[in-house]
Amino acid sequence: MRILFVSALVGALAACSPLGGFGEFQPSDGGVCGTVAAAVAGTWRITGEGTRSGCEDEAFDAPRFRLRSAPLRVQQRGALLSLASDEGAGFLLEGRIEGSCVTVETREQDGEDELLYTWDGIYRAGRIEGSFFAEGPSSCVSEGDFEIAIELD
Amino acid sequence: MRPVQIGAAIALLATLPAVAVAGLPEPVAVIPFEYPGDAPGLGAGFRRLLEVELSRSVTVQSVRSAACGEIGCATEVARRAGARTVVFGSLVPLGRKIQVVAIAADVHTGRTLAMADLAVGSAEELDVAAERLAPALLGDQTVEEGAQLGAISSEEAEADLRRDGDHGLGLRLAGFMPLGDGYSNAKAGLEVGVGYGFETRHVLIEPRIGLRWSVDPDGARFFEVPIDIGAYYILSAGDFAPFFGGGIGFRYITDRRERTIRTGAVIQTTTTREVDDSSWAFGGFARAGLFFMRTYAVRLSLSVDYGIALTELNGVSNPQSVALGVGVHF
Numbered sequence: 193m194r195i196l197f198v199s200a201l202v203g204a205l206a207a208c209s210p211l212g213g214f215g216e217f218q219p220s221d222g223g224v225c226g227t228v229a230a231a232v233a234g235t236w237r238i239t240g241e242g243t244r245s246g247c248e249d250e251a252f253d254a255p256r257f258r259l260r261s262a263p264l265r266v267q268q269r270g271a272l273l274s275l276a277s278d279e280g281a282g283f284l285l286e287g288r289i290e291g292s293c294v295t296v297e298t299r300e301q302d303g304e305d306e307l308l309y310t311w312d313g314i315y316r317a318g319r320i321e322g323s324f325f326a327e328g329p330s331s332c333v334s335e336g337d338f339e340i341a342i343e344l345d
Numbered sequence: 346m347r348p349v350q351i352g353a354a355i356a357l358l359a360t361l362p363a364v365a366v367a368g369l370p371e372p373v374a375v376i377p378f379e380y381p382g383d384a385p386g387l388g389a390g391f392r393r394l395l396e397v398e399l400s401r402s403v404t405v406q407s408v409r410s411a412a413c414g415e416i417g418c419a420t421e422v423a424r425r426a427g428a429r430t431v432v433f434g435s436l437v438p439l440g441r442k443i444q445v446v447a448i449a450a451d452v453h454t455g456r457t458l459a460m461a462d463l464a465v466g467s468a469e470e471l472d473v474a475a476e477r478l479a480p481a482l483l484g485d486q487t488v489e490e491g492a493q494l495g496a497i498s499s500e501e502a503e504a505d506l507r508r509d510g511d512h513g514l515g516l517r518l519a520g521f522m523p524l525g526d527g528y529s530n531a532k533a534g535l536e537v538g539v540g541y542g543f544e545t546r547h548v549l550i551e552p553r554i555g556l557r558w559s560v561d562p563d564g565a566r567f568f569e570v571p572i573d574i575g576a577y578y579i580l581s582a583g584d585f586a587p588f589f590g591g592g593i594g595f596r597y598i599t600d601r602r603e604r605t606i607r608t609g610a611v612i613q614t615t616t617t618r619e620v621d622d623s624s625w626a627f628g629g630f631a632r633a634g635l636f637f638m639r640t641y642a643v644r645l646s647l648s649v650d651y652g653i654a655l656t657e658l659n660g661v662s663n664p665q666s667v668a669l670g671v672g673v674h675f
Contacts, residue, residue, distance in 0.1 A: 238612060252606060254616035261612045283611045300609050307609050329608055 226291030230315045233268035234278075235343040237261060238311075242336020252332050259338065287311075294320050305329035309314065311338060317343050361479075365463040368484040369449055369458060373399055374428035378445075379414035379435040384468065386404040388412045388436055390474025390546035391471050393428045395432065395447070414452050416457070420481030430458065432482060442466050459484060506541035514541040519670025521557055521648070527654075529565035534558055536668055540575075542550045549577045549588065565605075566594040571596040571652075573630065579639075586639045599623040599648045600658035636674075 238261035243253040264285065264298050265276035273287035273296060282301030287294060296311040314324020319341055326334040357422040375396045375551040378388040396405050413419045414435045423431035434447040442464050461481035462522070463474050521534035528534065540553030557569040575592030604620045607613055634648025650668040660665065 205504065212525070233369075242614070244614070251604070252608070254614075254618065257606075257614045257616035258616045259612065262610075264611070298612060300611050302609050305608075307612065309612060334614075 197258055213259075224291075224313070225293035228291060229268075229271050229289045229345065230292050231268065232273065232289055232294065232320065232342055234345045236264040236266050237341045237343075238264070238338055239341075240336055240338030242324065242326075242334050244326075244332050244334040247332040248330040252329060257336075259336065268330075269275055289315070292316065294322070300327055311340075313338065313340065315342075318344065350424065352403060360534060368629040369403055369482065370429035370451065372404040372428045373430040373432060373449075374406040374408045374423040374426050374452075375399065376408065376410050376419050376422060376431060376433040377412040378433065378491075379412045380438075380448075382436070382438050387468060391436060391445070391475065394472055395479060398475045399432065399483070401618075402483055402485070416448070416455055419451045420450060420455055425600070428452055436471075439464070443468065443471070445471070445478065447478045447482055465525075473597065498663055508543065509547075512541065512543045513675040515542050515551060515553070515555075515674040517555075517646075517648075517670050518560035518674040519541055519668040521666055521668045523567075524665040524667060526661045527600075527658070528569075528598075528666060529559060529561070529567040529659075530560040530661075531561035531565035531567055532563070533560050534666075536566065537672065538571075538670075544579075546582055547579045547588075549575075549627060551575050551577070551592075566601045569596050569598045569654075571630075573628075575630070575632065577599070577632065582639075584637070584639050584641075586636040588636060588648075589631075589633040591629060593627070593629040595625060596654055597623070597625050598630050598654055598658060598664065600664075602659055604659070618658055622658040624656050624658060627671050628652065628654035642675070644674050646674060648672065 240259040242257060242259065244252060244257060249252045251276065255343065259274065266287075267276040268272055271289050273285070273289060273294070275283075275285045282299075284299045285296060287296030289295075292315040294311070294313050294315055296306075298309045298311070300307045307326065307328040309324055309326045311320075311322060311324045313320040319339060321339050322337070324334075324336055324338050326332075346429050375392050380388040380391075381670040399405050406423070406426050408426040408428070410422045413422060413433055416433070418432045419433040424639075429452050430449055431452050432447060432449045434445065436444065437444040443466075444462060444464050447460070448457060448460045450457050453643045460484045461478045463477055465471060465474050494553055517538040517540070519538070520538040521536045523529075523531055523534065534557050536555055536557040538553050538555030540551040542549050542551040544550075552574040553572075555569075555573075557567075557571065559565055559567045568643070570641055571594060573592040573594030573596075575590060577588045577590030579586050579588045581587065598621045601619055605615050606616045606618065630652035632648050632650045634646050637645040637647070648670055650670070651665070652668065653663055653665045
């Protein structure tokens with residue numbers, strides 16, 4: 193009975209999406225990421241660059257663009273990451289940290305368009321570095337590299 | 346020959362009247378010229394002017410006489426005064442001008458020795474007539490040969506150019522300044538244009554074609570080909586003539602500029618790229634300026650334009666400009 197209960201619990205946890213429809217996070221390889229979640233709560237400043245293509249409005253196609261975020265207050269509860277304050281503008285941030293591996297999704301309303309970013313990176317010495325993938329505006333698809341400077345709480 | 350005979354010969358030569366250096370036997374008497382107009386003293390006044398001019402070369406015999414336009418009475422008056430040549434004539438009003446006819450005749454034979462005539466625009470130019478007719482009567486030069494700066498009557502002067510209808514090529518070079526964000530948001534450009542003007546005393550109509558391009562150090566680039574027809578009102582018929590007017594037409598414009606594309610507010614991306622746009626457009630311009638040397642075969646102009654094109658390029662509506670240029674008109 194106890195084994196069944198534990199199995200059911202593990203299965204339920206594995207099936208549960210912490211972002212309520214944002215998407216599912218796949219647990220990373222514990223050997224790369226480690227098992228102890230790093231402390232990443234604080235003020236995040238995201239910078240990066242990437243490329244954008246496939247836009248219905250060709251004006252948005254960009255062989256190269258630069259990326260910069262406003263300061264984001266991020267809180268951490270165990271392995272879950274979320275915004276500590278309302279950034280307004282229909283902006284949502286949710287993420288998960290496993291060891292030093294961080295996966296975050298952000299969603300922002302930009303006029304009539306929605307900008308959806310998925311950030312995958314590794315925390316190291318106060319910074320998260322990795323790559324991102326984005327959809328929007330219009331039918332644009334973007335990808336590139338990013339760095340998050342964290343001012344720890 | 347004995348000394349007394351030489352002395353007699355010299356005395357005889359001294360009594361003979363001098364022959365005119367220029368060909369008229371001296372002395373020369375000038376009779377008042379006939380003038381049928383309203384100024385009765387005009388003929389006598391011209392006689393005095395002609396006497397002064399003739400006296401520079403020959404001996405003039407003063408006579409008191411009424412006007413006489415016929416050779417018979419003229420020679421009779423001169424004979425009584427002891428002159429050998431008589432100069433007489435008439436001032437004939439012909440519309441706005443006065444035709445001056447002068448005749449030199451031998452007093453004793455009645456033979457005409459010289460004749461000359463000249464038209465002047467008014468009585469104020471009779472001094473010019475006397476200055477030109479005197480050497481002509483003396484045989485020094487013809488009336489035409491006597492025309493020189495300061496001795497040209499208004500009837501001889503060429504009609505001022507541009508006071509009758511005329512037409513010719515015009516060239517223009519201008520510095521061009523876009524207003525607002527139009528024309529690639531450039532700061533400056535150049536313009537050259539060629540037109541063909543049809544001009545009357547106060548009106549100029551000129552179709553033209555031009556080229557405009559950017560000379561912006563920041564790299565903004567535009568190119569325009571305006572094809573217009575302009576009409577101008579010329580305020581003066583003199584050498585310096587202000588004018589104003591304008592025109593309409595079509596133009597082909599290209600606009601290339603750097604555009605910064607941004608997405609998002611919290612997570613913002615920024616990219617800069619060149620965007621191109623071009624179109625044909627209906628447009629117009631207003632111009633004001635000044636013609637220089639307008640009465641000569643080639644004249645210059647200085648003018649300032651305001652222009653507008655009715656189109657949208659790269660999101661900017663109705664690009665406008667101001668140009669300052671100089672023109673050469675043939």
